[in-house]
Amino acid sequence: GESVGLHLPTLSVQEGDNSIINCAYSNSASDYFIWYKQESGKGPQFIIDIRSNMDKRQGQRVTVLLNKTVKHLSLQIAATQPGDSAVYFCAETGGTSYGKLTFGQGTILTVHP
């Protein structure tokens, strides 16, 4: 079936480095993509989203890139901090699938001081 997956299950970086977390999706009908951050013992928190009519969107220290040709999106975190250590999930939904998010497996980001 349709799925959203991640290339790297774990990522370790040094404080101050930039981090890139990747995600592949297979549903060509997906038109809305979201990145979530989940800290230990907490629920996922919204980070940033992007619609399929865009290829880049920037937030505070985060940027999401969408490549529809190869069905790939990435989350870039600038100047990664120890507080960024968490599990990061990408999720997607099609235009008619209101609320039916399909989540990837998650990437564990560890930031070393």
Added chain:
Amino acid sequence: NAGVTQTPKFQVLKTGQSMTLQCAQDMNHEYMSWYRQDPGMGLRLIHYSVGAGITDQGEVPNGYNVSRSTTEDFPLRLLSAAPSQTSVYFCVTGDKEKLFFGSGTQLSVL
């Protein structure tokens, strides 16, 4: 996780017992849902609701019932708990795609 309150935070059940996971939101969102999170399986949608009186099945609805009598509340019922229902459960609400997760309920079924 402000605005979405889940109770209890932890629960241990014996096989065959029933229980209700409570969820309440104070953001006046029409949409609410329940997800379960399991290692290696990610987050999977159990049931969802797009308004009071309306519910629908998600990806893994078997073994769970829901009802939506008010905008604020969306309880999840396990009628006869099974070990396969050991998981972390998240209640979700939001404005279309921008979803807000509760802090989760860790359920163990022995």
